[in-house]
Amino acid sequence: MDEQRNLSRSDRICPRPVYCAFYKQELETLYKVSGLLSRSLNLRETSKEVLKLLHEEGRLHYGMIGLVDGETGELHITDVHQDSATIAHDVRYRAGEGVVGTILHSRNAIIVPRIAEEPRFLDRLGVYDPDLPFIGVPILYGSDAPLGVLAAQPMRNDKFLEDQAKLLEMIASLMAQTVQLSRAVELEQDQLRSERDRLHRRVKQQHGFANIIGDTETMRVVFEQVRVVAKWNTTVLIRGESGTGKELVANAIHYNSPRGSGPFLKLNCAALPDNLLESELFGHEKGAFTGATSLRKGRFEQADGGTLFLDEIGEISPAFQSKLLRVLQEGEFERVGGNRTLKVDVRIIAATNKDLESAVEKGDFREDLYYRLNVMAITMPALRDRLDDIPELARFLVAKVAEKQGRELMLTDSALRLLMRYSWPGNVRELENCMERAAVMSADGTIDRDVIALAGLPDKALLSPAPARPQSPSSPASAPPMPPVPARASPPETGSGSGARLWEDDALSERERVIAALEEAGWVQAKAARLLDMTPRQIAYRIKVLDIKMRRI
Numbered sequence: 001m002d003e004q005r006n007l008s009r010s011d012r013i014c015p016r017p018v019y020c021a022f023y024k025q026e027l028e029t030l031y032k033v034s035g036l037l038s039r040s041l042n043l044r045e046t047s048k049e050v051l052k053l054l055h056e057e058g059r060l061h062y063g064m065i066g067l068v069d070g071e072t073g074e075l076h077i078t079d080v081h082q083d084s085a086t087i088a089h090d091v092r093y094r095a096g097e098g099v100v101g102t103i104l105h106s107r108n109a110i111i112v113p114r115i116a117e118e119p120r121f122l123d124r125l126g127v128y129d130p131d132l133p134f135i136g137v138p139i140l141y142g143s144d145a146p147l148g149v150l151a152a153q154p155m156r157n158d159k160f161l162e163d164q165a166k167l168l169e170m171i172a173s174l175m176a177q178t179v180q181l182s183r184a185v186e187l188e189q190d191q192l193r194s195e196r197d198r199l200h201r202r203v204k205q206q207h208g209f210a211n212i213i214g215d216t217e218t219m220r221v222v223f224e225q226v227r228v229v230a231k232w233n234t235t236v237l238i239r240g241e242s243g244t245g246k247e248l249v250a251n252a253i254h255y256n257s258p259r260g261s262g263p264f265l266k267l268n269c270a271a272l273p274d275n276l277l278e279s280e281l282f283g284h285e286k287g288a289f290t291g292a293t294s295l296r297k298g299r300f301e302q303a304d305g306g307t308l309f310l311d312e313i314g315e316i317s318p319a320f321q322s323k324l325l326r327v328l329q330e331g332e333f334e335r336v337g338g339n340r341t342l343k344v345d346v347r348i349i350a351a352t353n354k355d356l357e358s359a360v361e362k363g364d365f366r367e368d369l370y371y372r373l374n375v376m377a378i379t380m381p382a383l384r385d386r387l388d389d390i391p392e393l394a395r396f397l398v399a400k401v402a403e404k405q406g407r408e409l410m411l412t413d414s415a416l417r418l419l420m421r422y423s424w425p426g427n428v429r430e431l432e433n434c435m436e437r438a439a440v441m442s443a444d445g446t447i448d449r450d451v452i453a454l455a456g457l458p459d460k461a462l463l464s465p466a467p468a469r470p471q472s473p474s475s476p477a478s479a480p481p482m483p484p485v486p487a488r489a490s491p492p493e494t495g496s497g498s499g500a501r502l503w504e505d506d507a508l509s510e511r512e513r514v515i516a517a518l519e520e521a522g523w524v525q526a527k528a529a530r531l532l533d534m535t536p537r538q539i540a541y542r543i544k545v546l547d548i549k550m551r552r553i
Contacts, residue, residue, distance in 0.1 A: 026167050029057050033171050041182040043067075043175060044078060050171070051081035051152075060135070060152035060164065062127050066093070066100065067139075067148035067179065075104050075149060082127055091124045098122035100136060103149050109137040109165050115153075128153050133161055137168045141176040150175060212248060213393045216386040222249070225378050230256040235328070237313075237373045238351040240380030243429030246351040247311065249378060254307040259347055262306030265299050270315035277320060279336050282327075288337020298335065300327060304344045313373065314354030314365065321366045328372050348373075383424040383431065391416050393428065397435040398447065409439055414449040414516055422457055511546045514539070523550060 036049050043065075051063035062082065066075045069092075077091040096105040099120045103110050112118045116130035128134060136151035150172040154164055212223065229236055230253045238246040247266070254264045272280060279288075283298030299308055316324065327333040332343050350373050359365035383390070395411055402409040415438075424430055437455040438447045514532070521527030529539040543550065 025057065026163065029053065030167065030170055032057070034174055037174050037178045041178060041185055043178050043182055046178075047079040048081070050175075051079060054152055054171075055081050059155055060168070061155055062125075063150075063152040064125065065148065065150055065175070068104070068146065075100060077125070078148075080125055080127065093122075093124075098124075099134070100149055100151065103136045103138050103151075104146050107138050107140060107146055109135070109169060111135050111161050111165055113161070132156070135161065135165050135168055137165065137172045139172045139176045139179065141180045147176055147179045212245065212252060213396050214386060214389045215392065216381075216389055218381040218386055219389060222378060222380065225376075226252055227256075229253060229376050229378070231258075233257075233259070233347050235347070235373060235375040236349045237375070237377045238349065238380065239356075239377060240351075240353060241382050241427055242353050243427035244380035244382060245428050246353075246380055247309070249380065250307075250309045250349045250351065253349060254309075254347075257307070257347075259306050263303050264307050264309070265303045266309040266311065267299055268311045270312035274317050274320045277316065278323065281324075282333050282335055284336035285338040288335070292337065295335075298333075300333060300344050300346055301342065303346045305346075307347045307349060310348065310350045312352060312354075313350040314352035314356055314359060318364065318366065321369050325366065325369045325372060328369070383427040387420050390420050390431070393431060394419055394435060397432050398439065401436050401439045402445075405439060407445055409442065409445050409447060412446065412448040412519065414519055415447050415452045417512060418449050418452050418457065510542075511548065514542055514546060515548060518543075518548070518550075 032053055033050055036046050036053065037043075040046050047065050051065065054060040054063045062080065064077060064081075065079045066077045068074070069076050073095065075093040075095075077093075093101040093104065095101055099110055099112065099118060099122070102120060112121065112134040114131060115121050115123070115128055115134050118134070121134065123130075133154050134151065135154065136149055138146040139148040139150055140146055150168055152168065154161065212219075212226070214220075214222070226249055236250075236253060238249050240246055250266075251264075254260060267280060269277060279296070279298070281298050281300055283296050283301055284292050286292060286295045323333075327344075328348060331345060332341050334341055356365055356370050356374070360367050360370050383393075394416060398409050398411045419431070419434075426433075434452070434455055434457060435447075438451045441454045442451045514528070517528040517531045518525070521531060525539050525543070526536050529536045532539065534542075542548075
């Protein structure tokens, strides 16, 4: 009785010290493993440390982790803890194959008291002691298929094998959560990368060379300049009137350059006063001025490694030009309210509709800044100087509007002839607006001369019609001269019911009048002949001589 009273406090708490020491060690091992797995969602980064911990503190040597390949369904050994032995690489097990495959197939733990006595043990790793036990447990996440197998070899065959198997099962449960989260994150990242690449390809396609329409000589020169300059990081100055497509060219240069995957930022310099322009381009420190409640990065910092497009560069004041010159020359600047010099790598593409040479002569634009910007100049021609591009441009813009409206739109030849007789002071932007208005005004999707007139094309600004095309060498040289197409005083009624009768317009050439009559008659020669007071033979002759291509309706 006295001896029981004199028992030490530790003996009263734990009457079997050997078991208490073992379970305490298990708890410490489990705690440390959970800490390792919480560091990263990628099990491949932490598996070596987990197996090392089991070897040193859990007395579970040659720990092995195998994960199921989602494509083949086979178990692939991803990591093995070893002392100095060399293991085979790319070891795999099919479900039900060997002890490891049986664990995967049955979803149950397997304890082998002595490896040498287990005929299913394949030992493909070649590191295990045949006289020692082997414990393997499945890595399970809920009721889903097993994610893998965790196995190890205890260093002695004792009564703690069942307890060590339970420890491995708890560790495998922690690993399952890590594997599942890792795969979910990896899947999401793959989807984000795929979406990023898809959007990048779409943006590059939208802003590629194919979206710059033109086949005239001046546009071919622009195309060649853009293709050449896109390869290099040189500064580009795009010049031209408003609405000629300067921003479109800037997009094409960036997205077809080595910086195409980098950021592309744009800023209209004429839209901001100097103080806001400086903050917008260079950023500001917290407390630099009233309202600066936090640090803000400017466009130059945001565009580091990419391209910055400065539109209307000719509108900045002389005071700000000197600040801009430094960052263009050295790539260095300070935020507003800061004294730390920042260095960036940014390609500059500038655009202006201003005559910079005259501004330099007047002293409104710094000469050194002009030469720094005018490294590679690209001049966009006005639309009135390339009227031959209007048909292709108009069709491209109509297709763009049709996609936006979700319906089919058709642009007739009569509408194109009217478009080519306008001076377009607003250039391509005005043409695009006109096409969008015409699409809205067209109820049946057909954009003809009447719809263009309703869209607001001013008749007073129409140019005189172009002269008729010279007769091609293939035309009959000995053909008798054709009498002019008579203008009718009171044309007969037609089924179209249209108000405008283009075939009576004396301002049109003879070829245009014949085409207009054919369009009105649905390209039926007999009907067109009646509209023009001609015989079917006469109109057939004119169609041949005037090189008019008939349409099939």
